[in-house]
Amino acid sequence: MTKFDEALKAGKFVCSECQKCKKLVWPPNDYCNRCFGKVKWRPVSITGKLVEFSKRNEVFFCIAEFENQIRVMGSLESTIVPTIGQDLKLIKCGHNGNEEFVFQLNNS
Amino acid sequence: MRKVALAGFGLTEFNKDDTTIDSLMLLAIKALFENTPNLGQKDIEVVLTSTNDNSKYLSSIVSEISGIKPKISHSVESLCNSGANSAISAFSYIASGLADVALVVGAERFDSPGLVLEWDKSRGQYKHPIYWSSMFTKSHVRKYGTTKEDLAIVSAKNHKNALDNPYAFFKKTYSVDEIMNSKNLTEDIRLLDCSMPCNGSAAILLASEEAIKKFTDIPVWITGIGQKTLSAGFTKNDDLTSMESTIDSASMAYKMAENKPTDIDVAEVHDAFSICEIIEVEDLGFAKKGKGNELVRDLYETNDKKINPRGGLIGSGHPLGATGLAQIVEIGQQLQGTAGRRQISKAKIGLVQNMSAAATSSSVLILQR
Numbered sequence: 025m026t027k028f029d030e031a032l033k034a035g036k037f038v039c040s041e042c043q044k045c046k047k048l049v050w051p052p053n054d055y056c057n058r059c060f061g062k063v064k065w066r067p068v069s070i071t072g073k074l075v076e077f078s079k080r081n082e083v084f085f086c087i088a089e090f091e092n093q094i095r096v097m098g099s100l101e102s103t104i105v106p107t108i109g110q111d112l113k114l115i116k117c118g119h120n121g122n123e124e125f126v127f128q129l130n131n132s
Numbered sequence: 133m134r135k136v137a138l139a140g141f142g143l144t145e146f147n148k149d150d151t152t153i154d155s156l157m158l159l160a161i162k163a164l165f166e167n168t169p170n171l172g173q174k175d176i177e178v179v180l181t182s183t184n185d186n187s188k189y190l191s192s193i194v195s196e197i198s199g200i201k202p203k204i205s206h207s208v209e210s211l212c213n214s215g216a217n218s219a220i221s222a223f224s225y226i227a228s229g230l231a232d233v234a235l236v237v238g239a240e241r242f243d244s245p246g247l248v249l250e251w252d253k254s255r256g257q258y259k260h261p262i263y264w265s266s267m268f269t270k271s272h273v274r275k276y277g278t279t280k281e282d283l284a285i286v287s288a289k290n291h292k293n294a295l296d297n298p299y300a301f302f303k304k305t306y307s308v309d310e311i312m313n314s315k316n317l318t319e320d321i322r323l324l325d326c327s328m329p330c331n332g333s334a335a336i337l338l339a340s341e342e343a344i345k346k347f348t349d350i351p352v353w354i355t356g357i358g359q360k361t362l363s364a365g366f367t368k369n370d371d372l373t374s375m376e377s378t379i380d381s382a383s384m385a386y387k388m389a390e391n392k393p394t395d396i397d398v399a400e401v402h403d404a405f406s407i408c409e410i411i412e413v414e415d416l417g418f419a420k421k422g423k424g425n426e427l428v429r430d431l432y433e434t435n436d437k438k439i440n441p442r443g444g445l446i447g448s449g450h451p452l453g454a455t456g457l458a459q460i461v462e463i464g465q466q467l468q469g470t471a472g473r474r475q476i477s478k479a480k481i482g483l484v485q486n487m488s489a490a491a492t493s494s495s496v497l498i499l500q501r
Contacts (some may be wrong), residue, residue: 027254051253051365055179079319085258087267087367095367097256097263100146108274122257 028052098125137351139339140168146301146332146449149313150495156239160333177231182218183453184246215456216486232343239333264490265405269320271372277420283406284311289432294443296473301449318465325406332451334458355388356498375491389498393417397479400459403444456486
């Protein structure tokens with residue numbers, strides 16, 4: 025299990041940032057895909073923006089973007105139909121066989 | 133670079149029987165030998181196998197059970213466009229002069245491990261392909277006003293075309309209403325908007341200009357090739373209304389073949405979901421951006437089989453490792469004038485577009501009589 029998975033299992037969303045050139049490596053990895061420098065693991069800001077969404081069995085799922093570059097899919101808790109570009113936050117994440125992310129719109 | 137042409141082909145029926153990958157491949161190879169006069173095992177210098185199956189040493193196994201002792205033999209895996217990738221590898225061996233005759237065979241079982249890319253953590257718990265296709269659909273609908281009916285027309289057209297394909301998984305037509313009313317898998321995707329994973333195998337024989345005369349009088353030349361890999365992670369697609377890897381691949385293939393989109397008489401495009409065909413006909417230059425729905429509707433209403441004459445992935449079924457090769461077989465038959473009831477009149481130049489994992493990579497081939 026990678027450090028990313030371990031952190032996720034503990035409920036923390038971390039990303040890999042190159043110690044040399046500061047690039048965020050996403051999907052996460054141990055080495056930078058620009059300069060091959062070693063990465064450090066740091067928390068991802070939990071506030072992001074909605075890129076796209078759909079719905080399955082009355083539950084929204086979406087692509088959310090954090091720090092203007094890390095895009096990840098998760099479920100979206102909302103009682104209203106969201107708008108693209110809307111602010112959201114990560115309220116839960118975990119690892120249960122698959123990575124799991126739960127987001128919530130900021131105004132809800 | 134030496135010229136390379138399609139010299140023969142073989143297909144199996146697409147179904148969901150319980151069988152093995154090597155058995156499926158052998159059936160397609162057997163059909164290829166039956167279809168190709170003067171071909172003997174000793175003619176074949178390259179054997180490439182295309183699949184997402186976890187079999188080991190497969191190309192050597194398939195060579196042995198086919199009685200072939202090739203110089204070059206290996207497997208090619210690249211999810212849904214393994215087939216086009218393997219054909220391009222074989223092309224390269226011949227074009228470079230390393231070999232004169234290559235057999236490429238692709239196959240998949242309905243329960244292929246290639247249906248889900250576990251590596252892609254950016255997909256979170258939404259790893260099944262219906263989720264990325266929902267994202268593409270929603271974006272295209274929002275930006276261009278594409279409707280549920282437009283999507284259903286892709287599926288209705290391709291199921292209708294598949295009726296004339298004796299190897300297709302589906303053997304019935306669906307009305308636009310039936311497709312629109314089929315089960316909602318998500319808010320944006322209905323069951324009949326999806327291609328069906330199934331068993332299937334397709335084999336092609338490629339040969340150099342010197343070698344091909346022995347096998348056919350009507351060679352179909354591979355004149356253009358383009359490939360692009362943007363990423364493996366789905367969320368690297370910046371614009372969800374386009375397939376950047378397909379645009380790049382098409383541009384390379386058109387340049388190499390010295391063709392433009394209006395030169396293409398017939399095309400097989402990768403309609404893994406209804407939205408894919410609409411985006412692809414735009415990104416391949418057959419329709420203006422946002423007008424792919426109008427082209428598909430016109431083809432459906434006029435019974436024009438120019439796009440996906442064999443029924444595409446939606447009508448024929450989608451055995452991942454075989455799909456790209458089955459697309460090449462169809463364009464080969466079209467350009468040879470042997471496509472029967474699917475035949476596009478006077479087709480001279482054809483195109484194949486095969487892609488993987490939410491269009492994170494694509495391959496485009498142009499073929500010419």
